Amino acid sequence: MTSQYTLQHRIQKLEDVTSHEERLFIILEVYLDFYPVKNSYLFRFSPLGNLGEGIILLTTGGIVHIGDIWDDIRTLPIIFSSIREKKAKYCSGLEFLKQTSSKYITSSNVNSMVVVPICFRSVVIGYICSTEFQDTAVINDNVLSTLTLYGKLIGKFLKKSESVEDSQVLSKRELEVMKRIAWGESTKEMGVSMEISELTVKQYVKTAIKKLGVQNRSHAIGELFRRGIIS
Structure with a gap:
């Protein structure tokens, strides 16, 4: 069984890697080395809309970008329960067909799945799937149990790797708007409570998305949770 010390030793070596993309690749590479799996889908997770967004897929044949995969994880019971309970989950056979989507069935011999939530403290920032x-x-x-541990160690490392100025990326108003979005407030509600126009609210959202280097508000909220800026 994989020991916590061995895992931590391998993960600590990631601190020498400066490229974010290379870091993600190595995280999946270590995962493939340590566990009896042949592929690994890496997703970021946003609690806004329970959105899972594909990043990369690593197999023994190489790496594939999977940014075209977007899921409301509430439609995928095994992923939803893994994230809700913050524990690695496994299903196979008939349960696999019931709990997943055809997009994860890449060949006729695929009939099982394991899901590993990537956590930092009480926040799930992403997850890994293997089929x-x-x-x-x-x-x-x-x-x-060791897969659950891996997700926690990776989450802790990713948080540690963020630069100290992350909390200063957004202005005070931009951050307040993004927090209110995470709480589920509408643009109209924010305008009233913050005593600004809906147009100004939308502008804060637009500039926050640009500063964070993301594509939309769901991705922005997920990124802020991932960095620990909001919780």
Whole structure:
């Protein structure tokens, strides 16, 4: 069984990697090395709309960008329960067909899935999925326990790797608007409570998205949770 010390030792080596993309690649590479899996889908997670957004897929054949995969994880029970409970989950056979989507069935021999939430403290910032396993793979409670640990160690590392000025990326007003979005307030409600126009609210959202280097407000909220700027 994979020990916490061994995992931490491998993850600590990531501190020497300066490229964010390379860091994500190595995170999945370590995952493939340590566990009896043949592929790994990496997703970021936003609590706004329970959105899972694909980043990369790593297999023994190489790396694929999967930015075209977007899921409301409430439609995928195994992913939803893994994130809600912050524990690695596994399903196979008929349960796999019930709990997943056809987009994860890449070949006829795919009939099982493991999900590993990436957590920092009480916040889930992403997750890893695997649908292909080594022939001798046995996914039992002990393996799931170490997978849960891996997700926590990776979440802690990703948080640590963020620069100290992250909290200063957004202005006070921009950050307040993004927090209110995370709480579920509408543009109209924010305008009234903050005593500004709806147009100004939308402008704050637009500039926050641009500063964070993301594509939309859901991605922005997920990024702010991931960095620990909001919780």
